[in-house]
Structure formats: structure tokens, C-alpha cells
Amino acid sequence: MRLTSSMEDYLEAVYILFQKQGDVRCVDVAEYLEVTKPSVSRAVKELTKAKYLRKDSSGILSLTSSGEQVAAAVYERHCFFMERLIAAGVDSKTAEADACRMEHGISPEAFEKLRRSIERQGEEVK
Structure with a gap:
């Protein structure tokens, strides 16, 4: 499925x-x-x-265990995007809604590369 x-x-x-x-x-x-x-x-x-x-x-x-893996990955992406949107000056309500859409639309490969890119720039990724 x-x-x-x-x-x-x-x-x-x-x-x-x-x-x-x-x-x-x-x-x-x-x-x-x-x-x-x-x-x-x-x-x-x-x-x-x-x-x-x-x-x-x-x-x-x-x-x-497979459900937890999926849920944890989705939640990680959600937090990642929400934190970055808020840091960029987006209000928290809009950041929450946008992060929810973004968490589903990015491939695992693209997300990992984006996360690593931000880490290389010296920003802490939670």
C-alpha cells in the first residue's frame, strides 16, 4: 500500500x-x-x-515498527520545515500549515541532502 x-x-x-x-x-x-x-x-x-x-x-x-518509522520520518520533516519557516520570519500558524504540506512533498533523498546542506552551513538541525 x-x-x-x-x-x-x-x-x-x-x-x-x-x-x-x-x-x-x-x-x-x-x-x-x-x-x-x-x-x-x-x-x-x-x-x-x-x-x-x-x-x-x-x-x-x-x-x-514500520508505522513508527514512517511517522518518525514525517514528524522529523515537519519539525525541520516548521523551524526553518519560523526562523525565516513566517508566523507560527502559517509555518505549521506550510510545514504540513512540505513534509509530504519532498523525497527522502532531497530531504536528506537539504538537511546535510544546512548542517554544513553550521546550523544545528534537531
Whole structure:
């Protein structure tokens, strides 16, 4: 299954929410992403089928190892772009929205080269 940017957003949301609060349920993801619960249920079903996500009998969501790899990479790109946009003077709300779009549109190779280029310029990359 090729992950869409929307599916990556769901994985990233589970990743972030787990770090913040531990247990993650569909309702948490719906609130975080400001989407409907049925949308989350459909995404969870697809991501579970593709083995990126697990849902236990009590409704707790967890990332599989492959799901965590994808989510961590998406989140890294998001933070990278958001930090640079804010440093360039973009307001945080716009930077958040733009970083969300940028994190999905860049290839892993281009992102890595961009990150290394900035590191060579002496800027710390988190």
C-alpha cells in the first residue's frame, strides 16, 4: 500500500499523541487532526490492514515498527520545515500549515541532502 499524505498524517498524529499522553484512541486522533471519527475509523482500518498500526480490544492504537518509522520520518520533516519557516520570519500558524504540506512533498533523498546542506552551513538541525 502506497501511503497518501493523509495516511501519513494519521500515523504522525498517533506518534505525537503517544509521546504526549501514552494511550491513544480514535477520538484523540479525530480531535487532534480536527476530522470526524468515521474518517479516523476508515484510516485505522486501512493502516491496520497495511500493518502500520494496531488497535487492541480496548480501542488503544499503537504503531507497528514500520508505522513508527514512517511517522518518525514525517514528524522529523515537519519539525525541520516548521523551524526553518519560523526562523525565516513566517508566523507560527502559517509555518505549521506550510510545514504540513512540505513534509509530504519532498523525497527522502532531497530531504536528506537539504538537511546535510544546512548542517554544513553550521546550523544545528534537531
